Amino acid sequence: MTDPRIAGAGVTKFGKHPERTGRDLFAEAGLEALDQSGVDPDDVDALYYGNFMGELAEHQGHQGPLMAEAIGVDAPATRLEAACASAGAAVREAVKTLRNGEAEVVVVGGAERMTNIGTAAATDALAIAADDLYEIRAGMTFPGAYALMARVYFEEFGGSHEDLAHVAVKNHEHAVVNDHAQIQKEITLEDALEAPTIASPLGLYDSCPITDGAAAAVLTTEEYADEHDLDAPVAISGTGQGSDNLALQDRPHLARTPAADKATDEAYSDAGIGPDDVDVAEVHDCFTIAEVLAIESLGLYEPGEGIHAAADGETTRHGEMPVNLSGGLKAKGHPVGATGVAQLATIAWVLDGTHPRADAVPDGTVGVAHNAGGTVASTTVHVLEVQE
């Protein structure tokens, strides 16, 4: 069993493209990934594709074959849905298929079209990642759910909205040079603290924007990469996935994310690494508190310690453990079904030195991508390593 290689990746500009169809967005990212990989599209053995709200936003289900067509690939194509972790789940399927010998080349990707339906309908569509009977009917929104978690975190471990604001400031600063990012604009601590509240204690700048976009990557076996002389120095060496009770009310602890703990343990063990080996991380910061919970689940911080990481400068690009060099979901944007593969692309580009923020980890060899669905009822973690 060898570790799949990332032969190429493509990401659209994330942002507001209300008039662009999902298939057009995915075609742009997928063709870029194929072109960068040097792989003949006829060699693609499978497509795994993440998408969450296609039925609601585009009245389009059954997107797997549609997206294969869009990039000129004739291969079995399957859509995976795990809310905001849909693309992470797609990556995991791709890795398993390559490892078990069923395929030599797999395209993995995801896309989401969200801004065409407006903020209210998009908020509604995102909310269905929660429990309809017990959460949505009690008024829970996606920001509301994370607000419930943030309040418990503050109560239990301390920390404040100001600590969270530092997460937003950091991620906006990281995104300034990322041309794929939706928001390439720095914000101040005051901007974040004075922004309107959307679900107390979280304000507008604690939340990722609503975003259209797509991401894709071409993964191959090590043997295929060698035979075809591909430039593919980064491998996916570990994969993990965990689940939790769907509804927050059914969980014993609201300031911890056990699904991410499980995914982390599995991915680290699969790769044979530990948290001390990690040089850089892309984590699922759909809300600022989510980044805090993510870095704790990844073992980069003890529970209750992650809240100070951004304020102390440790997770900035100048710090010991840079997190979300892309700008994260917060500033790069969060086209839900594309996010997991966009994270994969970012880590690959940081490790191979081609990302505009790669200078933050000039000698980095190990990166992790943490992709969470809903209120972290689904999580995938992938470990990427530079191979020699």
Added chain:
Amino acid sequence: MTDPTRNGEFDDWLDSLSDGDGYYVECDEGHGWLPPRRVCPDCGSRELADVSLPDTGEIATHTTITVPTPQFENDAPYVTAIADFGPVSITGLVRGADPEDVAIGDVVGIGVGERETTGERAVVFRPR
């Protein structure tokens, strides 16, 4: 307007709250859940019995939502909270209190109210 389709045991459960005799289901190891459940996700037990819900619960966490979904447009701003009732926790709307005054640890009763925007039923907590 025709009546919306009932969601089986969930609507039965709301009916029980309306009548003031709410319940939850409990396995033999004391893990509590809200219906419908056929198995305890914690221990796998399929022996689940109905147990009366305590009269009061305690707010475990809460948020005041100012950006709602379209189904709650006229309700906003409103407070959504999770309250602990013995071995189960329940999500509901907090009414009868100033949002600013809602706090973790507040003791609340449980009932059923109507959503302003749609008239549909929702779990409602009121301070006790």
